[in-house]
Amino acid sequence: MSLAPLLIAWHSRTGASRAMAEAARDGAGEAALCLSAEQVEPDHLLAARGYLFVCPENLAAMSGMMKDMFDRCYYPVLGRLEGRAYATVIAAGSDGEGAQRQLDRIAKGWRLKRVADPMIVNFEAQTPERILADKTVPDETLAECRALGEGLAEGLSAGIF
Template identity: 65%
Template sequence: MAEAIHAGAEGHARLIAAADATSDDLLAAPGYLFVCPENLGTMTGMMKEMFDRCYYPLLGQVEGRPYATAIAAGSDGRGAQAQIDRIVTGWRLRRVAEPLIVNLGAQEPEAILAEKQVPQAQLQACRDLGAAFAEGLAIGIF
């Protein structure tokens, strides 16, 4: 999903894994598209760890910047979404797109453990989100 969003932005975005993102990376960005899976009803541990590392160094420095989210979920996604929204409220970020939650329907142990394939229609929604976010930044509406 992150790769599809990045492709939609057509060179107007950086794709950085949460484990590699630094507060300097986030400070240099004009906006944020947070993408992660939901694990056990919350955002993935790597995304949480990124927020833990970067939250205080950026406090008071990124207010008003736009953000959007894309969550891959087995059944719901709202837990991860709510967790991200609560964290970025402290940064005073501004949501500029409805949450994109892709429900992959993994409920049985075999499906949960299996490698997931995001349907093409959902990947297109990711590309569209990336394109719209990049365009909004480029023309100054965010």
């Protein structure tokens, strides 16, 4: 298993979350391990010092595959992650607040420490066709994701969080 200070865990159906996670990984460089939610195991969480969770909001909640990752990993690492850094990026069709609240509740249970403001990217997808369509993430948003990854990696490296 590859070990890195920053674990970027993502799930995507339309490409937006994946693109944003990969941009954050590019910003963090070798300090990051970027895995799809399906690949994340408790050992990945234990090996990392910080986390970036990137997922879409589906039906006012985080995507099912992201929730599955937390369901599989939550109890095996409970009581072993306290104080570690985390941040979030949500790909939303409208407001993204439901997924954000859900992620924050899980992080609170693990006693993680938020180190960056929530990033919610609204794609304004309100019809079935637009919701299901592949998404193109604006360049400025990808730049923000790269900067977030870089900042998380530098903060972990410097021991700031």
